[in-house]
Amino acid sequence: MTELLTVDGTQSALSQRYSSALMNTFGAPKRVLVRGEGAYLWDADGNKYLDLLGGLAVNCLGHAHPFVVSAVTSQLATLGHVSNFFASAPQIALAEKLLGLFDAPGKVFFTNSGTEANEAAFKITRRTGRTKIVSTVGAFHGRSMGALAVTWKPAYRELFAPLPGDVEFVPYGDAEALAAAVDDETAAVVLEPIQGENGVVVPPAGYLQAARRITSEHGALLWIDEIQTGIGRTGTWFAFEAEGITPDLVTVAKGLGAGIPIGACIGLGAAADLLQPGNHGTTFGGNPVAAIAGLAVLTVIERDGLLAQVNAVGNHLASSIIALDHRLIAGVRGRGLLLAIELTQPVSDQVAQLALEAGFVINNPIPNALRLAPPYILSKADADSFVAALPGLLDQVEAG
Incomplete structure (x- = not known):
C-alpha cells in the first residue's frame, strides 16, 4: 500500500x-x-x-486504545457516514447508552464538538420563549458565537462583539448572587460543575443543589456543561452526580470519543422535546464512526x-x-x-x-x-x- x-x-x-x-x-x-x-x-x-x-x-x-481502534476500523469498513435523513445502529445504541446513565428520561442531539453541543443547548433555551441566560465569571463554554456569548473571558469575547445578548454573569460558586440574578424571565442558568479553563475551580458544596432549586422556582432550565468533566473525568460519569441533582440539559464531548470528534446535548424531562424538526441540524453529528467510538469508550470504562x-x-x-x-x-x-x-x-x-x-x-x-x-x-x-x-x-x- x-x-x-x-x-x-x-x-x-x-x-x-x-x-x-x-x-x-x-x-x-x-x-x-x-x-x-x-x-x-x-x-x-x-x-x-x-x-x-x-x-x-x-x-x-x-x-x-486497541478496543477503540478495532471498533472504529470495523465500522468505517462497514458504514462510514450517512446524513441525518437516515439513522444508523451505532447512533441509536449510543444515545440509549448515554440516557441509561441518567435517572430521568431524555433525548440526545449529537454534535461534532463541545462548542456545538453548547450551541444546541443555547438554541434549546430560546425554545422556552425566554431569552435571558445567567452564566458565571470565569466560565468557558466554547468559541462559536452562541457558546462565546456565555463564556466570560473578555479577551475571547471583545473582538467578536456584538454577541447574542441577554446574558448576565455572576460570581461562580456564589449561590446568593445566582438567586439574585435569576427571575421569571430567565430561560436558563449555565454552569460548569468544575471550571476547567479557569484553573480547575471547584464550587462550594451545595452550589449545584442551590442552582437546581433556584431554576426550578423560576421555571428556568438548568444547563450543566460537562464538556470537560463528563464521561468519568472526575471519578463519576458526570461531576454533577456528587450533589444528587438532575439537570434539564447536559452537554458532553471531549472524553466521549477518546479522540474521535463527537459531542452531545442531552435534554432530560420536558427539555428533551423542545427542539423539533427544522429547529436545528448537523451533517456529521452522530455519524456511525463517531458513534461507535463513543460506544467503545463507555464500554471500556465499564468493563475495566x-x-x-x-x-x-x-x-x-x-x-x-x-x-x-x-x-x-x-x-x-x-x-x-x-x-x-x-x-x-x-x-x-x-x-x-x-x-x-x-x-x-x-x-x-x-x-x-x-x-x-x-x-x-x-x-x-x-x-x-x-x-x-x-x-x-x-x-x-x-x-x-
Whole structure:
C-alpha cells in the first residue's frame, strides 16, 4: 500500500511548514507529535513524553486504545457516514447508552464538538420563549458565537462583539448572587460543575443543589456543561452526580470519543422535546464512526472499572504532590483526574515549558495553576514519575 503520509523532517522543519500552511490561531506548536501509545507520546525527533493532559481531557483511554481502534476500523469498513435523513445502529445504541446513565428520561442531539453541543443547548433555551441566560465569571463554554456569548473571558469575547445578548454573569460558586440574578424571565442558568479553563475551580458544596432549586422556582432550565468533566473525568460519569441533582440539559464531548470528534446535548424531562424538526441540524453529528467510538469508550470504562481507577490514581497523585511540601506549591484542587496544582507565584508557563523539556505534557490555564487531565489508564507508577520530577522543575524556576 502506498503511504499517504511520511514524517519527513525535524521538529524545526515541520514547525516551519506548519506556520506556512495553517492559520495562526494557536501560535507556534510546542512540538510536532507523530505517535501515541497508552499514556505516552513521541515527537518528530523521537522524544518521548508522558501525556498528563490527554489532549485537553479528550484522550480518556490514552492513545491507540486497541478496543477503540478495532471498533472504529470495523465500522468505517462497514458504514462510514450517512446524513441525518437516515439513522444508523451505532447512533441509536449510543444515545440509549448515554440516557441509561441518567435517572430521568431524555433525548440526545449529537454534535461534532463541545462548542456545538453548547450551541444546541443555547438554541434549546430560546425554545422556552425566554431569552435571558445567567452564566458565571470565569466560565468557558466554547468559541462559536452562541457558546462565546456565555463564556466570560473578555479577551475571547471583545473582538467578536456584538454577541447574542441577554446574558448576565455572576460570581461562580456564589449561590446568593445566582438567586439574585435569576427571575421569571430567565430561560436558563449555565454552569460548569468544575471550571476547567479557569484553573480547575471547584464550587462550594451545595452550589449545584442551590442552582437546581433556584431554576426550578423560576421555571428556568438548568444547563450543566460537562464538556470537560463528563464521561468519568472526575471519578463519576458526570461531576454533577456528587450533589444528587438532575439537570434539564447536559452537554458532553471531549472524553466521549477518546479522540474521535463527537459531542452531545442531552435534554432530560420536558427539555428533551423542545427542539423539533427544522429547529436545528448537523451533517456529521452522530455519524456511525463517531458513534461507535463513543460506544467503545463507555464500554471500556465499564468493563475495566476505570471510574475506580480515576478516583484511586487521582487521589494518589493529589496527595503525593501535596506531600512534596514545596515552597511553590500552595495546594491541589479538583476531583478525580481533573486536577490543578496551585502555585504560590504566577510562574505556571515556565513550569509547563520545563516539564515539556523533561518529557511531561501538562498545561498552564492561568498564571498560578498547572492543569493535569491525564488518561484514565494512567498508572500510579507513571504518576509517581511526574511527582518525582516536579520539585526539580520548580527549583529551576526559583533559580531562574
